[in-house]
Amino acid sequence: MIYLDSAATTLQKPKTVPRAVMKAMYQFASPGRGGYAAAMGAANLMFQCREFAADFFDTSAPDQVVFTSNATMALNIAIRTLVKPGMTVVMSCYEHNAVTRCVKAIPDINVLIAEGPLFQPEKMIESFRSQLKQADVAICNYVSNVFGYLLPIQEIAALCREKEVPFIIDASQAAGCLPVSVESWGAAFVAMPGHKGLYGPQGTGILLCGAHVMPEPLLYGGTGSASVEQDMPDFLPDRLEAGTANVPGIAGLLEGLRFVKEKGTGRILRHERHLIQRAGMQLKSVKNMELFLAEDASVQTGVLSFRIRGMDCERIGQRLSAAGIAVRTNLHCAPLAHQYAGTLDTGTVRISASAFNTEREVDRLVEVIRSFA
Numbered sequence: 001m002i003y004l005d006s007a008a009t010t011l012q013k014p015k016t017v018p019r020a021v022m023k024a025m026y027q028f029a030s031p032g033r034g035g036y037a038a039a040m041g042a043a044n045l046m047f048q049c050r051e052f053a054a055d056f057f058d059t060s061a062p063d064q065v066v067f068t069s070n071a072t073m074a075l076n077i078a079i080r081t082l083v084k085p086g087m088t089v090v091m092s093c094y095e096h097n098a099v100t101r102c103v104k105a106i107p108d109i110n111v112l113i114a115e116g117p118l119f120q121p122e123k124m125i126e127s128f129r130s131q132l133k134q135a136d137v138a139i140c141n142y143v144s145n146v147f148g149y150l151l152p153i154q155e156i157a158a159l160c161r162e163k164e165v166p167f168i169i170d171a172s173q174a175a176g177c178l179p180v181s182v183e184s185w186g187a188a189f190v191a192m193p194g195h196k197g198l199y200g201p202q203g204t205g206i207l208l209c210g211a212h213v214m215p216e217p218l219l220y221g222g223t224g225s226a227s228v229e230q231d232m233p234d235f236l237p238d239r240l241e242a243g244t245a246n247v248p249g250i251a252g253l254l255e256g257l258r259f260v261k262e263k264g265t266g267r268i269l270r271h272e273r274h275l276i277q278r279a280g281m282q283l284k285s286v287k288n289m290e291l292f293l294a295e296d297a298s299v300q301t302g303v304l305s306f307r308i309r310g311m312d313c314e315r316i317g318q319r320l321s322a323a324g325i326a327v328r329t330n331l332h333c334a335p336l337a338h339q340y341a342g343t344l345d346t347g348t349v350r351i352s353a354s355a356f357n358t359e360r361e362v363d364r365l366v367e368v369i370r371s372f373a
C-alpha cells in the first residue's frame with residue numbers, strides 16, 4: 001500500500017516506536033501508584049518524555065507538559081479553561097471541528113472569524129489585527145489540515161501579546177515538521193497529537209501550558225497525589241492527568257519525538273514539501289483538475305488538496321484505494337475551512353506525506369489519477 005494520509009495518522013513509524021510500546025506493556029505498571037520497580041519505571045519514563053518535550057517545544061518546565069489522549073482533548077482543556085460565557089473569541093477561518101465544536105458548546109459566546117484567502121498570510125495577519133481589538137481569547141491552527149496552508153502563527157502570536165489576548169494554538173499539523181516555541185510565542189496553550197507528525201501511537205497527545213496559566217480539569221479522579229483532597233491538585237501536570245496513564249503510548253511517543261529531533265523538523269518539512277510540490281506540478285496537466293497548490297511553496301507544508309470537476313471526491317478516493325493508494329476524501333472534519341475556500345459542496349481529495357514517503361510513490365499516485373481522470 002502507498003500511504004498518503006499522514007495528516008490523519010502517520011501509519012509508518014520508526015521501528016523504535018512499536019518496540020518501546022511492547023516493552024512498556026510488559027515491564028511498566030501505573031506511575032504514582034506504587035514504590036515498586038514497575039511503577040517507578042513508568043514514572044521515570046513519563047518524566048523523560050515530559051522533559052524531552054519541554055526542551056523540544058521550548059516550554060518553561062517539564063511540569064507544563066500534559067499528556068492527553070489526542071489533540072482534541074488538549075484543545076478542549078485549553079478552550080474550556082479560557083473561554084467563558086459572554087466572551088468574544090476570534091479564530092481563523094481554517095479551524096478544525098476540534099476547535100469550532102468546542103467553542104460552540106459554550107453558551108453565550110460571540111465568535112469572530114479572521115478571514116483571509118488561501119496562501120495569503122498577510123491578509124490573515126491584517127484580519128487578526130482588526131478582530132483582536134474586540135477579542136477576549138484568540139485561537140488559530142498553525143497549519144490547515146485541509147490545505148497544508150502554513151498560517152503566520154508567529155505574527156499572530158505577536159499581535160496577541162501586544163493586545164494582551166490569551167492565545168491557543170492548534171499545532172496538530174505542525175508539530176514534527178515546524179518549530180514550536182511556547183515561550184517565545186507567549187502562548188497560553190499549544191495542543192498537538194502524538195500520532196501524526198510526532199510518529200507516536202494513536203491515543204496520545206500533548207498540551208503545552210504557558211507558565212502563567214492554571215488550566216481547568218476536563219476529567220476528575222485519581223492522580224496518585226494529594227489523595228486526601230477532594231479537589232483536583234492545584235499543580236501541573238497532576239491537575240489534568242486524572243486516571244491511569246497511557247504508559248505504552250507515552251513510551252512510543254518518546255521514541256517518536258527522538259526520531260523527529262534526530263532527523264530534524266526542517267529536513268522533514270523539506271522532504272514532505274518536495275513530494276507535494278512534485279505531485280502538484282504533475283497533476284496540473286490532468287483534465288478538469290483543480291489544485292489547491294500555493295505559488296509560494298514556503299506557505300504550504302506536506303499537504304495537498306484537489307478535486308476533479310465532474311468527478312465525486314469519494315469516488316476518486318475509492319479508485320485510488322483499489323489501486324493500493326490511501327488518501328483522505330470529503331470534508332476532513334473542517335467544514336469552516338471548506339466554506340471559506342469554496343469547496344464545502346464537494347469537499348476535496350487530500351494527499352499528505354510523511355518522512356517515509358518517496359518520489360516513486362507520488363509518481364504512482366499521479367499515474368493512477370491520469371488513468372481514470
